[in-house]
Amino acid sequence: MLGNTVRRLCATAAAVAMTAAGGAVTAAGEAGADPAPAGKELVALGDSFSANVWNIIEQETDCKRHGKTSWPMQLAGLMGVAEPDSMSNPSCPGAAIDSGPGWTLAQQAQRADKEGAFGPNTKVVTIQFGLNDKWGKSDQTLWNSLQDCVFNLALGCEANAVDEGRMPDYTGVSGSLMAKRMSNAITYIKYYAPNAHIVFVGYPEVFVPGSSTVCLSILGVAPFVNPRATAVVEYFDRIDQAQREAAQQLGIEFLDARALTAGHGLCSSQPWLNGVADPRADIDGLFFHPSTQGDSVVAHAIYDRYGH
Secondary structure, X not given: OHHHHHHHHHHHHHHHHHHHOOOOOOOOOOOOOOOOOOOXXXXXXXXXXXXXXXXXXXXXXXXXXXXXXXXXXXXXHHHOOOOOOOEEOXXXXXOEOOOOOOOEHHHHHHHHHHOOOOOOOOOEEEEEOOOOXXXXXXXXXXXXXXXXXXXXXXXXXXXXXXXXXXXXOHHHOOHHHHHHHHHHHHHHHHHHOOOOEEEEEOOOOOOOOOOOOEEEEEOOOEEEEEOOOHHHHHHHHHHHHHHHHHHHHHOOEEEOHHHHOOOOOOOOOOXXXXXXXXXXXXXXXXXXXXXXXXXXXXXXXXXXXXXX
């Protein structure tokens, strides 16, 4: 009895904290809400590496459009589930844990909760965040740094780019901070989806860990190469390490997507990420993001481990 009371108090505290952060979660018993939803089998929360679609012209922000071959959609096919009855997928381009310009983890959890996504029947909840957040002393985001830093051959994208405001502060990335920023949402999900595997999905190998070079293939024949890009590579490396540490501290699963896609980054001869109209991946795919093949590997790994 005491254990249940403590758990409920923790969940309530988490919901209150999420409300204070601007991401209120529907409370059980609220007028018009299902007091005890059964839950949906699959819930996918994440950023553009989960949604894998972005309309640059419309810049849609309602988080309802998803790439047909994105790994959550492929995972849904493997599990035999579909929206809206047995899957909730509020993943969205630009999303962040709590500090990006797009939807936050708490806001996505709120939408999923309103859809009755969390309950005893919930089997898998996937979470993929971190790249779009602001860290340390910098207000810069990765997306905004592409032009100023990642693709800037004149100035390069090395350690000095952080002080110059051209690159997110990778020195501010840590597992403990990431876990702290995610803890309210995770506590809530754990309580209301007690049987679910909560899986923190890492990012695929975009650039070779520890290297100084970033690449982007154009038409498959004209690669863009920036040989002075240690800052962006270090950023990806630190995000990956922080995700691992945060998952352990939060008591949730971690899927090592980087290991699953090793050797298939943007600088490889067989990339599993899209360049610009690169026929070696998805010629019409979202650049800098996984191809159908890259997403298939992640989807099958989650299904094999947690989806049965």
